[in-house]
Amino acid sequence: MNDYKKILSECAEKIQPFIHRTPVLTSNYLNKLSGAEVYFKCENFQKMGAFKMRGAMHAILNLSDDQKSKGVVTHSSGNMAQAVALGAQLLNIPAYIVMPENAPQVKKDAVKGYGGKITEVFPTIGDRQDAADEISNRLGAAFLHPSNDFNVILGQGTAAKELLEDYPDLNVVMTPVGGGGLLAGTSMAVQAFGKSCITIGGEPSNVDDAFRSMKSGRIEINEKANTIADGLRTHLGDINFPIIQKNVERIILVDEDEIIAALRLIWERMKIIIEPSCAVPFAALLKEKESFRGKKVGIIITGGNVDLGKLPF
């Protein structure tokens, strides 16, 4: 536990000049509705619009000078692409971003806006990884994994660290679970900085791989990935899974209509734009209301990069 405290504090200090300390918002209406006291840590207001900035920045800062000079590479259609591009831009090093050719133009434009060099590939995970490997081999660029990288995990954990500094008495911290980096990092921060606080994950029933992994004790994968929470379609990795097994209390599953209802509630009542993925933990809280009654619950709002042309309302 003390180890967690030390390494998370070092990480937070290192990335601090490059990230925003995001605000924590509350809503009387949502508190009444849920019966809990809910504290939303708004990473949708983070640089490039998502918590991924924290992990990407930390991983890039931990590269050697020689590695930095050769740049970084990742494959992503989403927030990791923007986070790596912006993080590299802030340090003035090259970023090679492999994106599926069918990624939304607005995301490609954002990556270009941050100076990322885009390689477009066929939209399969195999093609994406092959292209990233090729760039890494040819140019010596360091490959950054969005969730299964210890430095990325630590970076993601700094959001919960800040939240617990602001509200030390939280009983629960909740995050969505996709690749597992945020949930693992958050659980470390909760162990390090919480007082009798637990970590709970929220996951769409349609991609319940992490829920099943917790039961079976091995990394399960999804046969299908049919969820509106597009950030949560991936599965756990061998670095974050043991951390999650050790520190996370449980994972709550929610259905698509519950995610959309929670999303709409947060948009309408809090007047903030959040991604569908971030509505998952709040949907989980509403689903199991009784077990959270009277508790102080922190929720990491993971990001706000949504395609306004494709809303589910």
Place this chain on the structure above:
Amino acid sequence: MNDYKKILSECAEKIQPFIHRTPVLTSNYLNKLSGAEVYFKCENFQKMGAFKMRGAMHAILNLSDDQKSKGVVTHSSGNMAQAVALGAQLLNIPAYIVMPENAPQVKKDAVKGYGGKITEVFPTIGDRQDAADEISNRLGAAFLHPSNDFNVILGQGTAAKELLEDYPDLNVVMTPVGGGGLLAGTSMAVQAFGKSCITIGGEPSNVDDAFRSMKSGRIEINEKANTIADGLRTHLGDINFPIIQKNVERIILVDEDEIIAALRLIWERMKIIIEPSCAVPFAALLKEKESFRGKKVGIIITGGNVDLGKLPF
């Protein structure tokens, strides 16, 4: 000017227990894009989701005990309905809200949620006023006008007062102009608390009555009210117009596509939900970029109550 300072300070003190001091947000991206330093005063995070809470609260608090016991009445399909209902609820007095029968169900539900007693009428301004007058005569309830009431005007001015307390060096404060209550109150606060600061209004070209009123020196009305900025379809009143004439530098007109583009920029980049009306001043700033270059500009974001099922994107 000293008079303004005194009456606005008294108003602010009176309503303070009943309203939120809303945050001021900034965006590096929008600053770069506009060439100005822009400070957004986020009244979309105000109670019931709009600045109207300030004016309604102040008007209600200024009623005599006898008046209060008989309650208040207004007619509105929008934010004034919710503001009066919530303000009355906080003081435990009755609120009678006349709403057009075609008002969105979500707005009727919000008014009911705040304990307002709704009377539905045919959606003409005549029918609305007749019904409000009838309730006022029969029950002795005090009629509250949304914009042409001096106590309402003062209440709306407290948003700019807070903004200038946080950022005393603003060169310009901008608001949209509809009925004129917010623009009048803001211009008073700018005179009272700004240092060589001016007030500018933004108005849709399609409902340019205030712009024309400033030219002609008398209250002009709109023949048509075809704008997405549904809060700005009304015209000025005889109480707020002289204040606006005296204190407002000028009004900038913007077209519908400029409003929608500015709205989308703020949603996408700032991750906050704002009403189309609030995008009008920022659209005006972008339209006349050159004249704002390097200036510190405060913009009152008026509210965040939008129908998510009817977005212009």
